Amino acid sequence: MEITETTEVTKALVRRPSPRLAEGLVTHIERSEIDLDLAQRQWQDYVDALHSQGWETIEVEPAPDCPDSVFVEDAVVVYGRTAVITRPGADARKPETVGAEKAVAALGYDVKRIEAPGTLDGGDVLKFGGTVWVGLGGRTNEEGVRQLREHLAAEGAETIGVPLTKVLHLKSAVTALPDGTVVGYEPLVDDPSVWDSFLAVPEESGAHVVLLGGDRILMAADAPRSAELFRSRGYTVTTVDISEYEKLEGCVTCLSVRLRGCPS
Numbered sequence: 001m002e003i004t005e006t007t008e009v010t011k012a013l014v015r016r017p018s019p020r021l022a023e024g025l026v027t028h029i030e031r032s033e034i035d036l037d038l039a040q041r042q043w044q045d046y047v048d049a050l051h052s053q054g055w056e057t058i059e060v061e062p063a064p065d066c067p068d069s070v071f072v073e074d075a076v077v078v079y080g081r082t083a084v085i086t087r088p089g090a091d092a093r094k095p096e097t098v099g100a101e102k103a104v105a106a107l108g109y110d111v112k113r114i115e116a117p118g119t120l121d122g123g124d125v126l127k128f129g130g131t132v133w134v135g136l137g138g139r140t141n142e143e144g145v146r147q148l149r150e151h152l153a154a155e156g157a158e159t160i161g162v163p164l165t166k167v168l169h170l171k172s173a174v175t176a177l178p179d180g181t182v183v184g185y186e187p188l189v190d191d192p193s194v195w196d197s198f199l200a201v202p203e204e205s206g207a208h209v210v211l212l213g214g215d216r217i218l219m220a221a222d223a224p225r226s227a228e229l230f231r232s233r234g235y236t237v238t239t240v241d242i243s244e245y246e247k248l249e250g251c252v253t254c255l256s257v258r259l260r261g262c263p264s
């Protein structure tokens with residue numbers, strides 16, 4: 001879709017992949033070999049796709065010693081003027097928050113933190129229409145949800161914990177279309193009845209959409225039938241190949257943090 005001059009420019013945080021990417025964690029799938037060169041090209045294509053859709057990207061300082069740091073969404077949850085620095089459930093990922101905090105503080109966000117014994121990964125946090133659903137699975141615990149609820153209540157959000165047993169993060173299972181319909185690949189969704197409006201998609205990565213503004217969405221290239229389903233509902237779909245990140249249980253959602261209403 002052509003971007004007109006009147007399209008709102010929105011910002012997104014991204015973080016370039018670590019040279020140690022291949023050492024990233026895998027939990028629910030078998031480890032397979034990562035092609036680092038290809039991963040770097042795919043990351044650049046992802047960033048280029050955001051630019052082509054009118055987004056400005058801001059790079060969080062690289063964390064070369066953190067293999068999973070490219071999955072920047074897990075380190076910070078942004079809601080309105082509040083940025084909640086997470087406390088990732090996997091110890092290897094805890095140092096990633098340092099750079100994320102610098103980035104959001106520099107942008108003028110009101111910075112809050114998840115403190116021990118709370119744990120929370122940003123990939124577990126699905127926000128839509130004033131409600132925040134948080135997956136309670138391997139990475140996020142009840143105390144993490146309680147602290148997030150407290151931080152986001154000040155922004156008027158209602159935060160709800162939901163069960164998560166089949167995939168790494170809540171947003172590995174479900175995301176929301178621009179009209180609020182929650183999309184998920186049913187074999188991997190614990191309880192679709194949590195959402196009033198749920199649409200089953202035919203492919204696992206069809207469950208992952210990034211909202212680009214208006215009727216535009218970004219999704220992975222390996223879910224063509226889901227893309228067709230979204231097009232038939234009137235959405236304009238951009239696709240990116242993120243195969244190397246999927247080998248580490250990453251999705252399109254976790255490679256950026258979209259900053260609508262950024263303070264600066």
Ligand SMILES: NC(=O)NCCC[C@H](N)C(=O)O
Nearest residue numbers: 024025071123248249250254
């Ligand atoms: N939000 C996300 O879906 N993040 C993906 C994180 C993948 C990484 N290998 C991890 O296990 O933490």
